Amino acid sequence: xxxxxxxxxxxxxKNLTKIYTIGSEKLRALDGVDLEIYPGEFACIIGRSxxxxxxxxxxxxxxxxxxxxSIRIAGKxxxxxxxxxxxxxxxxxxxxxxxxxxxxxxxxxxxxxAMPLMYxxxxxxxxxxxxxxxxxAVGLKTHxxxxxxxxxxxxxxxxxxxxxxxxxxKILFADEPTGNLDFNTSREILRLIRDICHERNTTLIMVTHxxxxxxxxDRVVRLLDGHVIENTxxxxxxxxxxxxxxxxxxxxxxxxxx
Amino acid sequence: xxxxxxxxxxxxxxxxxxxxxxLTMLGVVIGTAxxxxxxSLGAGAEKAQMEALExxxxxxxxxxxxxxxxxxxxxxxxxxTKITDSVIRDIRAMDGVSAVTPMVNVWFGGSFALSTGKYExxxxxxxxxYPEDFAKIKKLKSxxxxxxxxxxxxxxxxxxxxxxxxxxxxxxxxxxYYSILxxxxxxxxxxxxxxxxxxxxxxxxxxxxxxxxxxYEPEITEKEFKARMVGVMPADLNDWQFSYYTVCNLNWLxxxxxxxxxxxxxxxxxxxxxxxxxxxxxxxxxxxxIIDQLNDYGLQYSSPLEMVAIMKEQIATVQSFLGxxxxxxxxxxxxxxxxxxxxxxxxxxxxxxxxxxxGCRLSNxxxxxxxxxxxxxxxxxxxGLIASYSLSYALNNVQWIQEIxxxxxxxxxxxxxxxxxxxxxxPQLALGTWAGVVAVSVLSGLYPAxxxxxxxxxxxxxxxx
Ligand SMILES: Nc1ncnc2c1ncn2[C@@H]1O[C@H](COP(=O)(O)OP(=O)(O)O)[C@@H](O)[C@H]1O
Ligand SMILES: [Mg+2]
Numbered sequence: 001x002x003x004x005x006x007x008x009x010x011x012x013x014k015n016l017t018k019i020y021t022i023g024s025e026k027l028r029a030l031d032g033v034d035l036e037i038y039p040g041e042f043a044c045i046i047g048r049s050x051x052x053x054x055x056x057x058x059x060x061x062x063x064x065x066x067x068x069x070s071i072r073i074a075g076k077x078x079x080x081x082x083x084x085x086x087x088x089x090x091x092x093x094x095x096x097x098x099x100x101x102x103x104x105x106x107x108x109x110x111x112x113x114a115m116p117l118m119y120x121x122x123x124x125x126x127x128x129x130x131x132x133x134x135x136x137a138v139g140l141k142t143h144x145x146x147x148x149x150x151x152x153x154x155x156x157x158x159x160x161x162x163x164x165x166x167x168x169x170k171i172l173f174a175d176e177p178t179g180n181l182d183f184n185t186s187r188e189i190l191r192l193i194r195d196i197c198h199e200r201n202t203t204l205i206m207v208t209h210x211x212x213x214x215x216x217x218d219r220v221v222r223l224l225d226g227h228v229i230e231n232t233x234x235x236x237x238x239x240x241x242x243x244x245x246x247x248x249x250x251x252x253x254x255x256x257x258x
Numbered sequence: 259x260x261x262x263x264x265x266x267x268x269x270x271x272x273x274x275x276x277x278x279x280x281l282t283m284l285g286v287v288i289g290t291a292x293x294x295x296x297x298s299l300g301a302g303a304e305k306a307q308m309e310a311l312e313x314x315x316x317x318x319x320x321x322x323x324x325x326x327x328x329x330x331x332x333x334x335x336x337x338x339t340k341i342t343d344s345v346i347r348d349i350r351a352m353d354g355v356s357a358v359t360p361m362v363n364v365w366f367g368g369s370f371a372l373s374t375g376k377y378e379x380x381x382x383x384x385x386x387x388y389p390e391d392f393a394k395i396k397k398l399k400s401x402x403x404x405x406x407x408x409x410x411x412x413x414x415x416x417x418x419x420x421x422x423x424x425x426x427x428x429x430x431x432x433x434x435y436y437s438i439l440x441x442x443x444x445x446x447x448x449x450x451x452x453x454x455x456x457x458x459x460x461x462x463x464x465x466x467x468x469x470x471x472x473x474y475e476p477e478i479t480e481k482e483f484k485a486r487m488v489g490v491m492p493a494d495l496n497d498w499q500f501s502y503y504t505v506c507n508l509n510w511l512x513x514x515x516x517x518x519x520x521x522x523x524x525x526x527x528x529x530x531x532x533x534x535x536x537x538x539x540x541x542x543x544x545x546x547x548i549i550d551q552l553n554d555y556g557l558q559y560s561s562p563l564e565m566v567a568i569m570k571e572q573i574a575t576v577q578s579f580l581g582x583x584x585x586x587x588x589x590x591x592x593x594x595x596x597x598x599x600x601x602x603x604x605x606x607x608x609x610x611x612x613x614x615x616x617g618c619r620l621s622n623x624x625x626x627x628x629x630x631x632x633x634x635x636x637x638x639x640x641x642g643l644i645a646s647y648s649l650s651y652a653l654n655n656v657q658w659i660q661e662i663x664x665x666x667x668x669x670x671x672x673x674x675x676x677x678x679x680x681x682x683x684x685p686q687l688a689l690g691t692w693a694g695v696v697a698v699s700v701l702s703g704l705y706p707a708x709x710x711x712x713x714x715x716x717x718x719x720x721x722x723x
Binding site (some may be wrong): 025058060061064083087088090091092094096098102104106115116119120121123124162163167 | 259263267270274608612614716717
């Protein structure tokens with residue numbers, strides 16, 4: 001992407017290394033990773049299970065400290081920050097979507113989405129109205145007051161995406177967001193997450209072990225045993241099959257009937 | 259995060275596990291009630307004893323004596339060994355003093371007799387006081403206080419002393435006034451127009467040696483003064499200061515003493531200084547200050563407040579033992595709070611991890627857990643107070659419970675309450691305990707809250723992958 005290359009990278013990793021010590025064994029989960037990701041990109045990190053994808057993502061999200069190397073995100077050096085600073089950094093810059101959704105079980109969809117705004121100190125009226133807009137944007141207008149247990153997996157992940165984006169982060173991290181979903185729902189969620197990030201010019205970094213997903217990304221980073229073995233820019237990412245608007249509404253309707 | 263959000267999140271988390279929260283709170287309720295009720299028993303005993311003391315003694319009175327005993331020249335302590343009228347004036351000028359009077363017990367080498375008509379009181383004991391001060395110290399049942407005039411003897415008596423007027427020609431009949439008064443009855447007073455009659459006060463020489471012929475006989479053996487009874491004091495068995503005396507005006511006594519000084523001296527009565535002075539404080543609270551001033555002045559004193567202090571100390575000893583038991587039950591409650599919080603954190607490990615990933619401040623997480631612990635204290639303590647007030651009511655009003663308590667307390671004189679309320683919960687006790695319970699709850703939440711804050715967000719998210 002020429003356009004992207006001309007700009008400053010939003011994420012710059014230099015010689016990033018993570019060593020886990022298990023007993024006397026030393027395991028290099030990441031071994032000298034150099035990587036640049038540009039604003040607005042949809043980057044896909046793929047690789048076998050155990051190749052270090054999650055470790056890489058978690059370190060970029062400031063959830064884990066590197067053993068060596070540097071992480072520069074949105075102009076900040078993450079490896080020098082304290083835990084409290086990292087929490088603050090996440091709140092202001094980063095959204096996170098989990099494989100197992102990790103919604104707050106006791107709260108409604110609306111409250112779940114409003115939660116990060118509450119952590120930010122936004123008043124109840126404002127955060128509720130912003131959460132409503134966000135839920136409408138992910139196609140859950142009719143499910144605002146449902147609890148997670150009253151929703152299907154696809155709907156729960158939509159709530160998860162809405163919750164991750166409600167604070168308008170610069171970067172959205174997603175660790176196998178479709179890992180717990182069936183084939184069709186996976187595609188719908190992928191489309192939703194990609195389109196919504198594209199619309200907002202949010203950088204999206206997604207981990208997956210599904211090679212199919214990679215063809216829809218702007219950049220593909222392949223890991224093997226903690227090494228980057230491929231870093232390619234997709235000039236013309238494939239279209240995700242299925243109509244955008246219709247599919248979203250179908251999902252909601254279908255799952256309503258379950 | 260806004261405070262209101264922290265508070266409401268904590269409350270929601272608490273209400274999520276109703277049964278467990280309730281059980282934990284129950285511990286706090288029991289702890290609170292144990293402390294409040296045991297302390298209230300002590301307070302009840304104190305109140306009852308104070309009431310008993312107040313009904314028998316005037317706590318505002320301080321008795322003052324000249325300084326006698328050990329030599330204090332080494333310590334530099336002032337000593338006033340003779341209380342004269344100028345000393346009385348100094349005491350009167352002290353802060354918090356309402357009234358001062360010497361208590362002149364007229365000792366005499368003979369006898370006093372008061373007589374009116376056929377009745378004679380041959381056992382009169384004369385007590386002379388300053389009239390205005392006496393009026394402040396002692397209440398009358400009828401009649402009036404001294405007029406201030408020294409022309410004629412005026413006296414005031416209690417009904418107990420009035421019983422001593424008898425007809426000498428009739429057979430002596432002893433009246434058990436103690437039993438009568440104790441039963442609340444009226445004394446069988448002789449039929450005298452008490453405040454209207456004319457009395458005579460006779461000062462008579464008596465030879466106690468009964469040698470024959472007498473070893474010594476003064477020239478004048480008898481003096482007689484006209485007298486009027488102006489007031490009647492109520493018959494009060496506890497008032498050993500005035501009830502058994504014929505109280506008269508000290509200024510009158512001074513006058514006749516001056517006029518008959520050599521004769522009085524011959525009779526063995528001298529009035530150069532006072533042995534015993536009464537000081538009345540403006541309020542009970544002033545007593546301590548007065549005592550300090552008397553001490554600095556170089557006088558000795560005694561006050562019923564000293565008894566109060568001893569009594570309070572005794573009650574405090576018992577109370578601290580009972581309070582200790584209450585504190586132990588509170589400690590158990592605190593451990594149970596900490597345990598509940600740890601369980602709650604363990605269960606919510608994942609949720610806390612997600613909160614951290616979503617950007618919830620560490621201090622906010624800690625505060626949410628502290629508040630959850632505080633809620634247990636606030637609600638548990640509040641319910642504990644309701645329980646305490648109910649128990650206290652039962653202790654004070656339900657017959658069979660009172661009987662059980664009485665049988666337990668029978669060995670302990672301190673808790674003899676003589677019918678008034680056994681358990682007294684003051685607002686200070688209630689609110690103080692409540693605040694303490696909340697503080698203890700927050701303290702027990704401190705470590706769990708710290709643990710919650712320190713949880714690794716990553717481990718939390720991973721554990722279900
Ligand atoms: N906390 C940890 N302690 C020890 N080893 C770990 C830890 N986290 C990950 N690993 C190891 O690091 C390697 C990379 O893990 P991960 O990044 O989760 O891989 P992926 O997400 O690609 O499946 C794996 O071998 C994994 O067992
Ligand atoms: Mg993984």
